[in-house]
Amino acid sequence: MKVLVQNTLTNRQWVAFDRAAGFSIGRDSGCEVRLDSRFVSAVHARVERADRGWEIEVLPGANPVEIDGKQLSSGQKALITGPARMRIMEFVLTLIDEERPTRQVDLSEQLNELQNLLHANVLRRLDLRAGWSPSEFSPEEAEQLNRLVDDLLLGEFRSQVFESELTPLIIRRAMRSRLGDWVFRRISGEKKEPAAWQTLGQNADMEAAVRAAVLKVASRLGLAENRPLPPNAEDIIDAGFEGAVAPVVQEMLENVRTYLAASYLKKSLYDIIFGLGPLEDLLRSPSITEIMVTTPSQIYIERNGRIVRVAQAFPSAESAISVIERIVAPLGRRIDRSRPLVDARLRDGSRVNAIIEPLAVRGPCITIRKFPVFHVSVEDLLRWGSITRPAVALLRACVLNKCNILISGGTGSGKTTLLNVLSAMIPGSERLITIEDSAELRLQQEHVVSLETKPPNVEGTGEYRIRDLVRNALRMRPDRIIVGECRGDEAVDMLQAMNTGHRGSMTTSHANSALDAISRLETMVLMGADIPLAAVRRQIAQAIHLVVHLERISTGERMVYQISEVTGLHPHTGEVELRDIMLARRFADGLRLHPTGYMPTFLPEMVDRGFLELRSWFEQVRA
Known part of the structure; x- marks a missing residue:
């Protein structure tokens, strides 16, 4: 953990700590991060390595600490899972965890490769190009697509999807996606029926079992179906999801877990083929205010004023361009090499800017300023x-x-x-x-x-x-x-x-x-x-x-x-x-x-x- 300190009164900056270990913050000379101020306690706070990041504890009697804009009072603890900004009186501390959890990153990259390979197989077997239009599919052809995907998942991809170290990650991602969708529907009050492609291959009994599991996870997080959701519902989910989902997944029947994993990969695939690809879930997250596709394989979001990279990615530059075309075509606008940038909007009013080659050297770049799901008052x-x-x-x-x-x-x-x-x-x-x-x-x-x-x-x-x-x-x-x-x-x-x-x-x-x-x-x-x-x-x-x-x-x-x-x-x-x-x-x-x-x-x-x-x-x- 590297800790950069800035004294906002003197504007002095320095690296106070840079080791792979926990540390204490305070006025005392024995603290690894020493802040010389009478408003800082002798030992003000401690930071220790936790299972899913770093845990900070403000010691009893110390003045409150502000972490990424949220106040932490004395005696309270908080989990830091990425870069964080901490304010203690006149000091601003930037915490950077340079020890990335490499195994988790490797698994995420493997899952992206698996999804890209599945997408490429489907396009090849149906003799489609990456940027084809979803309007070219009839309902019968959509059913044929679903049968093809089932054959691939239960055949060529079976061991990778259901019997490998990727399986737990797929199931966690599936549950997180379902929980995010539940939050969106609760906050937005959306009641419209999903598009036909969004229900392809769904089984009513299995969907009921998955929904019950989602509600169990929500309940373990303190989010109830019969009570209004707090404004920071997604922050609560991010902080406690891993601990809440594990026991629920363990209780699931094997056939429900299999259905959940398959439905998640299908959803990811159909989002690319019929919808806006990896942007679909991000657009349905109420707390995300900006989505930035830097390259097809790199997507960043802004949430609570912080920009972070997300696991989602486009399978190819062609699929990213296809999504851009789906956005601008209904508005009578176009994008191609002769006109490589465009401003547009989504149906909900979110503002979109897209730029492609030759202006965007590293591939298609998309920036979406999201509209809030509710009217800001x-x-x-x-x-x-x-x-x-x-x-x-x-x-x-x-x-x-x-x-x-x-x-x-x-x-x-x-x-x-x-x-x-x-x-x-x-x-x-x-x-x-x-x-x-x-x-x-x-x-x-x-x-x-x-x-x-x-x-x-x-x-x-x-x-x-x-x-x-x-x-x-x-x-x-x-x-x-x-x-x-x-x-x-x-x-x-x-x-x-x-x-x-x-x-x-x-x-x-x-x-x-x-x-x-x-x-x-x-x-x-x-x-x-x-x-x-x-x-x-x-x-x-x-x-x-x-x-x-x-x-x-x-x-x-x-x-x-x-x-x-x-x-x-x-x-x-x-x-x-x-x-x-x-x-x-x-x-x-x-x-x-x-x-x-x-x-x-x-x-x-x-x-x-x-x-x-x-x-x-x-x-x-x-x-």
Whole structure:
């Protein structure tokens, strides 16, 4: 275990420990990882090797420790199964386990090879290419496929699947997949019938036995069928799955274990042939926010702000390209060597970017920004610590007062999520028009017109950009226009809309701060129109009322970091001026949005119209 320490007060960094052994953390000189601070106990915590990783224990009487954004109080223990980030007062410790469990890795690679070999055998015997379309199969041919796969599993592949050291891994993966599917259905409330290919070869009695086993595992993890699932259900499963599944599998009848192993390999195969391949299970995981296919054999996910590699892989580059084609074809888009990159969306609204050769040197690359399975609400943001109640009250008043709002932040900072939440505050009586490259916004109101850009066709014609749609939206009698993201010359028309009676409009922009967002907006306007800079700045100062900036902090959490009013132009330099209304400050319990003391110029108007009750707002601030 290698331990890197950073003192956030002095910014000093050093390697404190680098040995294949347990260690103690504390102020005492006898501790292997010594942290010189009066807030750190003599022996604050111990880290020891465990069966499935490393176990950390915070000793009684010690101050709490934060591990990957989760607090661990004195006397508590936690299991670390991969790289971890730990905060003890002013110290941030990065724990890296460089001793990979090689045997488990070898088995995972062997299982991937087995699945790839099964896929290749099926394609060869049916005389199909890797990137064929599932629409080419009739129900009769699908049944023929299922019989062929049964013959392969019970014949050529029997010993590898049912009688080798891979068998326990296959059964564990099968149970984890089934448990993940159970969690998804519980959280999403999905009731639609599965596609025909998803039930190929299923046996009702065996499925009932497997479902009973899944519920037993869930029960051992404290997750009950008749009680609501906690928000961190998948974290609970990850932490305790291995210990909970082993006794349940041992109790299974042999024929149920055989069916479970076979059904898992069938599912993996049919996902590739008919669905989105290894992405299917990842897309159904509620806690995964991003899926990144670096190469067909390397897939990473983001969960709880951390990026980790997963065991899933595509069998070939051709199958990965086939999946990309299945995603973009229903949207009228295409991808090939002459047009090797594409933006698209999945049916649930998740945003997809794909790039292939010759631009992607190592093979097809896919990035999916997942939509949450549930609508994120203000209460969710409050529970996650992404925003404070005073900030919510202020932003709600600004939305009702029809302030024009620019939301800024870096990639993955939560701009679209906040835009969705703010849009939900708009009265249902207003006519809204949303404009996006790939439709991601999910507005709750009834009177909504959603517009989406269109790329050029094969002849290079028929393209409609955001700028074209903004211009057209002005003729559609909107009360408000919401642009998913301003990234180019459409900023000209967006400002024109805000300045010509369409108050209350909103958009987002990539930027490192609220001030940077204004600078970027200036640049984007200059890209689209031959206008003097002074005139551009006047337009911005008149059009934008509020800039809300989001940050993704070191723990991976996203938060509203800055709320600023555009107050006008500087009398000497002519630059657009901002005044911070609320700004993130560090307190003992971490970063928190806090009022600066400045009151926005439109505050009296919001109070007079009853959108903000000043006394209760001050009480919330003081609390």
